[in-house]
Amino acid sequence: MGKKKGGAKNKLAKMSEEERARYLQHRADVEVETRRRKQQLISLYMKNKLKKEENFSRLNLSKINQEWRSILRNIKCEQLRKDCHQIEIFFNASLEQKNGIINKLLKHLDIAEDMYLKSHQANLENLKILTGRNLK
DSSP: OHHHHHHHHHHHHHSOHHHHHHHHHHHHHHHHHHHHHHHHHHHHHHHHHHHHHHHHHHHHHHHHHHHHHHHHHHHHHHHHHHHHHHHHHHHHHHHHHHHHHHHHHHHHHHHHHHHHHHHHHHHHHHHHHHHHHHHO
8 A cells, every 4th residue: 555655756756857747747638627527517517407497487487477367367357246246236227217217108108098088089079069060
């Protein structure tokens, strides 16, 4: 185990200056590549997470809109029921008033017919009397 710890130091010590520079440059490049891949992975993860959150956001907004429309629909239905009830009350009152007027007019018509028949009868009697006198 002791050799492994000191192995990297011995390895660098055994290398020439040019090999050491290339080796260190290679290790630096590997570290840069590792950081770049890590950043890419994090970026991809965040993009996927953002996409999922946007989908959830759209879904939640859709649910909220659906519930809001349902609430508005219920309010509108209740308002329409009240309006229908008020219209029914107004219609019934108007119907009663018009039925009352029709009944009064029917009574007046009966009275007028009776008056017409009496007047016609009296007129016929007067004509009979007048024609009877003229014939004598």
